[in-house]
Amino acid sequence: MSQQNLDAGAALLKNYARYDVAFAYGGGSYLYDINDKQYLDFLSGIAVTSFGHAHPLITSTVMKQVNKFWHTSNLFKSPLQESLAGKLAKMSGLDYAFFCNTGTEANEGAIKFARKWGNGRYEIISTNGSFHGRTMGSLSATGQPKFWEGFGPLTPGFAFVPYNNVDAITNAINENTVAVLLEPIQGESGIIVPEAGYLKKVRELCDKHNLLLIIDEVQAGIGRTGKYFAYQWEDVLPDIVTLAKGIANGIPLGAVLCKKAVGDLMTPGTHGSTFGGNPLAVAAANVVMDLLDEEQLAKITELGAQIKAAILEIGDDRVKEIRGKGLLIGVEFDPVIDAKAFAKKLLENGLVVGTSSVTVLRLLPPFIISDVEIQKFIMIFKETLSAIPA
Ligand code: PLP
Numbered sequence: 001m002s003q004q005n006l007d008a009g010a011a012l013l014k015n016y017a018r019y020d021v022a023f024a025y026g027g028g029s030y031l032y033d034i035n036d037k038q039y040l041d042f043l044s045g046i047a048v049t050s051f052g053h054a055h056p057l058i059t060s061t062v063m064k065q066v067n068k069f070w071h072t073s074n075l076f077k078s079p080l081q082e083s084l085a086g087k088l089a090k091m092s093g094l095d096y097a098f099f100c101n102t103g104t105e106a107n108e109g110a111i112k113f114a115r116k117w118g119n120g121r122y123e124i125i126s127t128n129g130s131f132h133g134r135t136m137g138s139l140s141a142t143g144q145p146k147f148w149e150g151f152g153p154l155t156p157g158f159a160f161v162p163y164n165n166v167d168a169i170t171n172a173i174n175e176n177t178v179a180v181l182l183e184p185i186q187g188e189s190g191i192i193v194p195e196a197g198y199l200k201k202v203r204e205l206c207d208k209h210n211l212l213l214i215i216d217e218v219q220a221g222i223g224r225t226g227k228y229f230a231y232q233w234e235d236v237l238p239d240i241v242t243l244a245k246g247i248a249n250g251i252p253l254g255a256v257l258c259k260k261a262v263g264d265l266m267t268p269g270t271h272g273s274t275f276g277g278n279p280l281a282v283a284a285a286n287v288v289m290d291l292l293d294e295e296q297l298a299k300i301t302e303l304g305a306q307i308k309a310a311i312l313e314i315g316d317d318r319v320k321e322i323r324g325k326g327l328l329i330g331v332e333f334d335p336v337i338d339a340k341a342f343a344k345k346l347l348e349n350g351l352v353v354g355t356s357s358v359t360v361l362r363l364l365p366p367f368i369i370s371d372v373e374i375q376k377f378i379m380i381f382k383e384t385l386s387a388i389p390a
Contacts, residue, residue: 017340019347026053029366029373031352040376042365043352047187047219047328050246051291052366058249058287065283072279074272080282087289088257091228093237096263098256099277103218103244104133106254109271110181110214110240111137113258115157116265117212118178124214125172125180127163131188132181132216141181144189164194166201173205179212179240180205184230187219190357191323191330199234212239212262218254219328222246223292223367226301226326233325249288253281300326300367303374307363310378316385329363330356337388345387351380 024034029052031039044050051058072078085097100106115122126132130143139147140155143163148154159177161168169180180202186192199215206213215238220230224246227233231241239262244254254276304326311322311331320334339355339362346353354362365377 019344021347028052028054029369037350039347039350039352040373040380041352042363042377043354044246044364044366045250046354047224047245047364049250050223050367051249051288052368055249055368057291058284061287062251062280062284065280068279070278070280071275073274074277078277078279078282080279080286081277084277084282084286084289087286088243088255091289091292092241092257094241094257095260096258098258098263098266098271099282100254100256100273101244101252101275101278101281102133102254103216103242104135104138105273105276106218106242106244106256107132107138107141107181107216108135109254109256110216110242111141112271113240113256113262113266114179114212114214116270117262121176121178122157123159123174123176123178124157125159125161125169125177127182127186128160129163129186129189129192130181130183130216131186132183133218163192164198166198166205169202169205173209173211177209177211179214181214181216183216183220184233185220185225185325185328187328187362188356190332190360191328191362193323193325197234199231199236203236203238206239214238214240214242216242218242218244220325222288223297223300224326224328224364225324226297226304228292228297230325247288248281248285251278251281251284253278253285296367303327303365303367303369304329306371307365307374307377310374311381314378314382314385316382318385318390323360324363327363327365327367327369331361331363332359333361335390342384342388345384346380349380349384351377351384 022034023031025032031041088097126141126143128143132138132141137155141158143160159172161172203213215231217229221243239259241257247253308322318333321332323330336359343353343355356362
């Protein structure tokens with residue numbers, strides 16, 4: 001393919017501000033563009049390809065499934081889904097798993113599950129700065145008005161309170177409230193980590209008022225923070241958990257996990273998805289769950305600490321704060337550096353990173369990142385940062 005073909009995208013909707021790079025193939029922690037230029041991938045497709053590109057075991061498992069069948073519908077028993085649901089139940093402490101395709105769809109499911117359980121109570125308390133997806137229910141649950149503009153009227157039944165503030169939730173509870181919906185770390189508004197104890201206090205509040213606690217683990221879940229699910233850092237058990245992104249290493253898959261009391265109300269016909277729990281995705285996810293053992297989780301925590309320490313060691317005073325847990329890392333600068341412009345320069349220098357809000361660089365390396373690759377990351381990061389005038 002020639003570079004000219006990149007300009008042939010006139011028919012593609014312009015809803016993304018895409019970088020002028022097209023990847024052709026990948027392997028492990030690296031991506032290669034159409035001119036064979038190598039890039040170190042510290043984005044993982046936005047927290048998706050956690051076990052890297054072209055992982056031998058995931059790839060061979062999916063290829064075996066490709067040769068069996070791709071789709072049969074959810075009208076029939078699925079041993080692959082049953083196996084994955086069992087693994088997720090064991091990891092999460094919850095009872096049931098429903099499979100869909102994306103994070104926004106998982107949150108749509110969670111909203112429906114909560115309303116069903118509420119039996120007339122419908123209002124969900126969400127937080128300012130949250131991100132739960134782009135479809136109408138999840139968009140309406142998202143506490144960032146900039147994403148709502150032009151798409152009203154929104155779905156009713158959501159209240160918003162400041163994040164990391166338990167009293168604000170207490171004050172927002174009324175007779176219609178059915179649930180509290182939270183990200184354990186806010187991933188899209190700057191990698192915002194709440195105070196230790198926040199989730200535990202919210203859990204207690206939900207118990208006191210007979211409310212469901214819904215945790216959106218779409219970005220922070222499936223090992224990304226060094227636990228299977230980020231809520232496990234606080235030793236709480238939510239009533240509903242939503243998942244997607246890293247669950248199948250890049251094949252679209254989402255999930256809603258829930259307690260028995262909630263899930264038993266979702267009887268045949270109440271919810272569904274044609275593609276949800278597709279055999280290719282679920283085959284991949286079963287391998288992801290097997291790879292994600294205690295040893296791997298401990299390594300994620302170690303690698304995260306190593307990357308943070310290495311950034312601090314550079315000694316550039318402009319690094320104001322490094323936030324996050326495990327391999328979900330945000331870096332903020334003072335004076336402010338435009339994150340998108342910095343990410344673009346890093347890309348030119350062979351490093352793929354993300355951004356979160358306009359001022360935070362988001363690092364989401366794969367869990368398989370090696371010491372040598374971390375050193376390479378630091379080298380590119382340091383050189384690129386030093387070329388930005390102070
Ligand atoms: N929830 C959270 C916390 C997310 O970070 C995202 C995506 O970034 C979503 C939901 C939406 O997921 P998807 O893009 O798969 O619909």
